Amino acid sequence: MSEAQRPRIAVLVFPGSNDDRDAALALEALGAEPVLVWHADRDLPEVGAVVLPGGFSYGDYLRAGAIARFSPAMRAVADFAAEGGPVLGICNGFQVLCEAGLLPGALRPNESLSFVCRDVALRVERTETPFLARCEVGQRLTIPVKHGEGCFFADADLLAALDEAGQIVLRYDEVNPNGSIDDIAGVVNQEGNIMGLMPHPEHAVDQLLGSTDGAFILNGLVEAARERLLAPTV
């Protein structure tokens, strides 16, 4: 496969990230070339997309994701996103994006106060984002969650605005594992090029682990990265 066909995708590594390697393995299996980027790096290499992986950056001190947002690499990610670059935040990556103000809302400790680790069913609500372009509205995806602070919160005004703008893209179907408001599992920014979700698509790309539904999301990401790298630079 030529380099252009195997698009480079950055996977950020914070102190305390623990799904960076899994994300890299999954992206590689789906035809991308993952590049691990240390949080202290000020610049991103030339990549077509960025993944903020799961884990416990900075030990979740203060609030999950609150400290990681000040990493030098996050400034580069914000610039990349402002230019329309696709950015996917998984679990702790979702928390970091919310804390950084790149995604709306906040993630609170689970209603049950327990860490949850299980497969959940998700319902695709919108497909106007590269990450879900390969899905159909109403499609059910089975993808595992594993988190202690995944309870998405938005106040009434924000919730109405998100609904109106079509930014609620994934909901838990049947079982809500963390008590998130309106069963929200994933949201996008207004432009649709930044998505955060609590479930882990990178843990659902191999039949050996029970489900390959995560590939729907990650293939969308790989495709978006490929298109971005092939697009003529202005």
Next chain:
Amino acid sequence: MLVRPKPGILDPQGKAVENSLRHLGFTVDGARVGRLVDLEVEASDPEQARAEVERMCAELLANPLIESYEIELREDA
């Protein structure tokens, strides 16, 4: 500075504390768990110190969507 979960925001930690107190036989009508941050700052006057801590709260120490905060100043000679 004192950080609290905003009223109306689900506070599972407070709920767990409340339940534990009830199990011990105490009568409680509610418990909310916040966070206390002791800061030492140098400033020429209390207003300057307050303004500085306000900025710290806005930028890092509290998330305004889910938390409220109070600042209390104490002079240290």
